[in-house]
Amino acid sequence: MAMLTRRTSPGSPKVLQRFQNCISFLWQPLQSVSTQTHIIQRQSTQTDSIDCFTNELVNRSTKKWNELRDSLLKNTNNKSELDPIYKEQNDMVSTSFVQDVKILSKGVVNDMQAIRSPQLGLDIRSLSQAQLDNLLLSTVEIKNKPDFLYLIRQCVRHQQLPSSNVLLACLKYLMQLCRLQQIESLAALCELHAHPMLKVYANFAPFKAMVLWRNGSADLALMTLHGGYGDCAEKDEGRRMARNVFRTIVEETLAQKSEAVLVSLMGVARSIYKEKRDIFVVACVWKQCFASDWFSDRKSAEDLYEHYKELQQLVARRSSSLCSSFLRTNNVDAVHRLIETFLQKDQREACSNCLSHLFNHQYLRSDLSACAEIIKSCSELDMPLSATQNEQFLSLFLNKPRTAIARNIGMHQPKLPITEFQYKF
Known part of the structure; x- marks a missing residue:
């Protein structure tokens, strides 16, 4: 009985086990709540960091843009004291800034165009002849249409002409742009200066x-x-x-x-x-x-x-150049009609040149039938082809590789007399 009525001590392992069993159903929800709270806090921390970084980037970009614009507007008020080279640097800085920050909105583009308007444009009166020529040639080479037209307007306004070679390049570019008014303005300016061009x-x-x-x-x-x-x-x-x-x-x-x-x-x-x-x-x-x-x-x-x-x-x-021009576009029919035209006028040398060019064209295409017809026509017209061309025809007829023939053609050999070949068709 004593053993049955003995009380268990508070610190025994059995007491702890019973206590853990009692609270075990509460442990899992508490752990879940703690984990979710930690995740929410971490997400909130990350969101705050991204927002801070974005705000900082926008503030820095806005500050840089405002500083740049204030600087340009300040230079506008003092444009009489502004050096032309410094103006070019400001234009380059503004352009690179837009490209780097990727500001592509319509309003910003309009602002940039307004800032680069003639109020801040380059005054060619402060340039030497060489500087003006270099500027015009540069705009023509890179096809910078707005700056090129602005420089042309400046030349007409201030009655200054570039050198003759540069003026010719400008006229050709204006012709490509279909700018009749600018060409007429340059003509009037050249007349004023009695320009030889x-x-x-x-x-x-x-x-x-x-x-x-x-x-x-x-x-x-x-x-x-x-x-x-x-x-x-x-x-x-x-x-x-x-x-x-x-x-x-x-x-x-x-x-x-x-x-x-x-x-x-x-x-x-x-x-x-x-x-x-x-x-x-x-x-x-x-x-x-x-x-x-x-x-x-x-x-x-x-x-x-x-x-x-x-x-x-x-x-x-110009029979040779004409044949080459027609054959470059594979217009063989035009060459045939040209040969007929020469035969009607008894222009034998021109006809022989055409037959020679036509044979070379067909040989490079490995067209045996066409080459045979040309050889036959040359024999009937008593206009023999060269020995090399006859060898080419034989190699094509016998189905031999053309490497050896091509090697002989490329070598610098003295011209040999034309060898007569007798073909039976």
Whole structure:
């Protein structure tokens, strides 16, 4: 009985076990609440850190922008004392700042444009001739249209011209931009200074004609070019520029299949030849019409070829370059028709050149049938090909590798007499 009635001591292990069992159902919720509280506190700490970092970045950017703008506006008030080189540095800093911070909103872009307005622009009166030339050439090379046009306006306003080479580059760039007003302003300024380029390019007629053509005024463009072609032809530079513009207009006219403009072009070409005896403009129209896929264009080319003896002589002299031009675009049909044209006029040397170029073209394509036809035609016309070309045909016919033949072609060997080959087809 004594053992049954003995009380358990408070510090015994059994008492602790019973106490733990009693509170075990409370431990798990308490632990969960503690973990969630810790996570919430950690998330709150991270959010606060990100917010602080973002706010700090925005404040620094805003402060830097305000400082930069205040500095620029301050320089605006003192623009009479501002050095041009310092202005360029401010423009570079503002541009780099926008690129770095990536401020692309419309309002900021408008602010930047306002800040870079002519109030803070460069005054060319403080520049030397070399500095002005370098600035204009730089804007032309990197195609910086806004700054280039601003400098041109400054030149016209203050009546200052760049050097001749730079002026020519500016005129070509204005022609690409289709800026007729600026070209006319430079022409008036050159007339004021009695600049020699104004006479070389006939009051800049080729540049004006190209701009008018690109703007859709075809008749006015042809009239302008026709009026200034005679004066441009007196100097090599002017004649070269006028011919390039005329060639471009002819090529674009045939590409657009404009019958009305083609008729006007042929009229201008005939008039120029009649006035200046310049067959080049007629040859430009003939070449494009001859290479065309349209029957009406080919008929126009045939009429021109029959009418002008000088055109026949010019085409015969340039038979090799014409064939190369046609074959670069794989226009074999045009070469065949050119050979027929030469045969009709008994221009044997020009015909032989065309056959030689055509054979080389077909040999590089490994076209045995086409090469055999050319060899046969040369034999019938008594226009033998070179010994090298005959060897090439034999190697192609016997299906031999072309490396050895190509190696012999590349070596500098003296010209051998043409060996006659007898083929039986």
